[in-house]
Every structure is written in structure tokens, then in C-alpha cells.
Amino acid sequence: MKYWCLLFVLIFATAVYSADGLSTATDKNTAEFRIGIIGLDTSHVVAFTDVLNDPKNKNHVAGGRVVAAFKGGSKDIPSSWDRVEEYTKILKEKHGVRIVDSIEELCQQVDAVMLESVDGRPHLEQAKPVIKAGKPMFIDKPMAGSLHDVLEIFKLARESKVPVFSASSLRYGKDTQAVRNGSIGKVLNAELSSPCSLEPHHPDLFWYGIHGVEPLFTVMGTGCETVKRGTTSDGRIEVTGSWKDRRTGIYRESIRGKDSKSKPYGGIAKGEKGEAPVGSYDGYAPLVAEAIKFFQSGISPIPVEETIEIFAFMEAADESKRQNGQPVRIDEILKKNGYNRKSE
Secondary structure (H helix, E strand, O other): OHHHHHHHHHHHHHHHHHHOOOOOOOOHHHOEEEEEEOOOOOHHHHHHHHHHHHHOOOOOOOEHHHHHHHHEOOOOOHHHHHHHHHHHHHHHHHOOOOOOOHHHHHHHOOEEEOOOOOOOOOOOHHHHHHHHOOOEEEEEEEEOHHHHHHHHHHHHHHOOOOOEEEEOOHHHHHHHHHHHHOOOOEEEEEEEEEEOOOOOOOHHHHHOOOHHHHHOOOOOHOOOEEEEEEEEOOEEEEEEEEEEEOEEEEEEEEEOOOOOOOOEEEEEEEEOOOOEEEEOOOOOHHHHHHHHHHHHHOOOOOOHHHHHHHHHHHHHHHHHHHHHOOOOEEEHHHHHOOOOOOOO
16 A cells, blocks of 8 residues: 555656656756747747757757747837747747746746847846846847946856856857867967947947957957957958957958958967867857756856956947047956956
8 A cells, every 4th residue: 555655646746847847857968948038039039949949950959948938129229129029929839939928927937048138238137037036047149238237147146046158159160169179279369250230229349249259259268458449441340359478369340241252250260280260150059059058057158257258358349449449458347347357
């Protein structure tokens, strides 16, 4: 009799756990995470959901499924508000994603969150209820609309011991990762290019330039000391960073126009063992795969210091622009925002 009672309890417990949405496997690496999306105003939400929810997708990433979403949207950015309903419809009709009325409600239904709002300005406020709920969170580019907000998100996450990470998909290009992992030894100099459309509510590089700045830091690492912004001979944005060990990293806006024969994303890194191409775009799947690994492990694949320095670099570029191209020290930008990287 005791045997049958024990068996019943085990079966009931298993059923309850399964009904909660997670796999009955105790290993996080085999569990399917219920993922919630915040912000349905970027094409990323459609691409990410396709990769996660459709096993027939050639780039399918296992381990998570988008099950709920909060619309969001920014009324003062046309590329935000004019796409929300279209992407909402796709997620509902193609993938059966539930649309909820608040972020708090979203957090009750999921195990992890992807903050996708195309506008970085509301990210801090949108992140707060996620952090309060203790859900691991991936934040798409830009992590926030200012360095101040980036620092505040990391501060709140650290205090609540909630895993958070942010990255551009360009970080995970094959050639960029090969160089980061030592294919040409220590990188001495690198030059990266990407499109750089501007959005008046964000520092210039935050909106799209980050797709070139992110792989620049992926191969160069931290240690940038000064930032100087100028222009190329044909008027494109050019930002030069000087690293503490006499290394140099340059971000350059790619050549504009549909008739350009050069690739919109790319560059070259020179290291102790030679040189190699970097900065290619290899789709969203590598980034989504990293997000799933992050949800499983609770450990960010990118050091917090590196992400902070990326945003300090981009904000310093704006300050250099205001100072007519004078070099601006990264530490000064960080200190203005209440952060001292030497003591962290």
C-alpha cells in the first residue's frame, strides 16, 4: 500500500511540473525554457521566434520556445509604432504566442525574457519588473538609450543576482569569433565597418553603429583609453579608439548607397600571427544559441566590463563630436555617470 501511495505522489508531482511548462528533465541543458518577449516593434522578434519555435527552420535552435509577448512600442519613433501590429499578428497566428497586457503578467508565464524593444530608452523601466521577478534576461541592441541606463540595469541586476546580458548579432560572426578565440594571436589593430543610420533620440552610434562597434570590442577587448571622432574624406563617420597598450581600433561607417560594391559589414584585424577578416554578419541563429546557453547556465558570455566599455566608447564618440573631434577619455565619460572601472 505504501508503495502505491509513493508512486501516486511521484506521478502527481511530475505532472504538475510538466504542466508548469518546463521539461521534466532535471538537467537545465535539456529543459525547454518558456521565453517571453518584450517589444514587438523590431524584425528581430519574428526572426528569433522563427529560429526558436519552428523545428523545420534550417537554423533552428533548440532549448527554448517563445510562448508570450508584450507589445510595447514607442510613439515618437515611426519605425517602432508602425510595425507593432504587423509583428504581433505574425507571432499570434504563426506561432500561437500569447499577447499579454503587462510585463508583470509576462513574467508570471515565462522562465526567461528577451527584451527586444527597438527603442533603447524604455529598456531600464522595462527591465525593472523582469529583474524584480528574478528572470534571466537577454537585452537586444541597444542595451539602453544611454550609458547611465546601461549602468543602472547592471547595478539592479547585480543587487538582485539576476543574470543579464546584451549583444549585437555581429559579435557572433564566425570570423570575429575565430579571432577572439586566438586565431591570429593578440590583436594589435582592427578596423570595422557597418551601416550607421541615426535616430535623434539616441547617441549616434547606439542605433545602428553598434553593429560595427560590438565586433570591434569583441576582437580588441577592453582597455580603450581615448576616443576621437572624425569623418572620412567622403563624409562618413570615423571613430578611432586608442587602447592602453598602444593598440588602435577604428569604427567606420560603411559606404552609403545601393550601388556600393563594398560589403556593409566587415573589416580586418591584425594580430601577432597575421591578419584576418572580421565583422561579417552570419544571421541571428548564433546569437539566439548564445541566449539559450545563457538561460541554461545563468552566466553571461560577455564580461559586464566589456559591455559597459562599448557603450562608454559610443557615448565618448558623441562627446568628441561636440568638442569638434578632440580626444575624449573613456574614464571621464564613466566617472560622469558614477562609474569607476578601476575599482569595479
